[in-house]
Amino acid sequence: MYFLVNMKYETRNHRKFLLMYHVIFVCKYRKVILEPISEELKQIMIDISKESNFEILEMETDKDHIHFLIKSEPKVSVLSIVRKLKQESTNRLWKNLEKYYWGENTLWSDGYFASTIGNVSKEAAEYYIRNQG
Template structure:
């Protein structure tokens, strides 16, 4: 993977992100592929890209490539907010049975780690082996 060049700067910023379904509900078994598609669309509108992404029963692993001007929290917020809205539009009847108190999908927290010591290939393989 090569460094990005933009506005007199060279950079390569990769984040390993993990999002967990609210209450560890096994919701991604049914909507995992759709969630990945939604994340891809959001990324194209947000100046980020996914190097790899994989879903498990109740969480999703992402290797996100970003620019220095975009904070990891901004990436997380946008992915979680927009995907929740779209998933509720598609699966409202089903989600209402599981999340009857509020229109939610993801847990409040998230995991974020910069890819530093481990090689990018090692991280990519780890994420692809999930699920």
């Protein structure tokens, strides 16, 4: 395992922090549908993060799931990030998804995986995410 080395801490008012999360979403019913919409999905996720208070440092899709490396402030919960990304990406992609989900207005399964990457370097997490699929 790699250890945090030369990681730059964020400083705001009276706090100093470095919060990064490895997050995974899985398609509802494990449907294999992400390959044809992969680039559009990634751009949508980046756009959502730019409009929000978190940053996507790395992202990669596989056939039925997507991995993220996300950086945020302590005041932003992982749950709020997950909700925002899932809801907005589903809404923005819905016209491409209707044929897969028969009017269900869904893309992602109910759950998600999230883990802090405090015990590995950012580079190790990036490498893992890049080499999915």
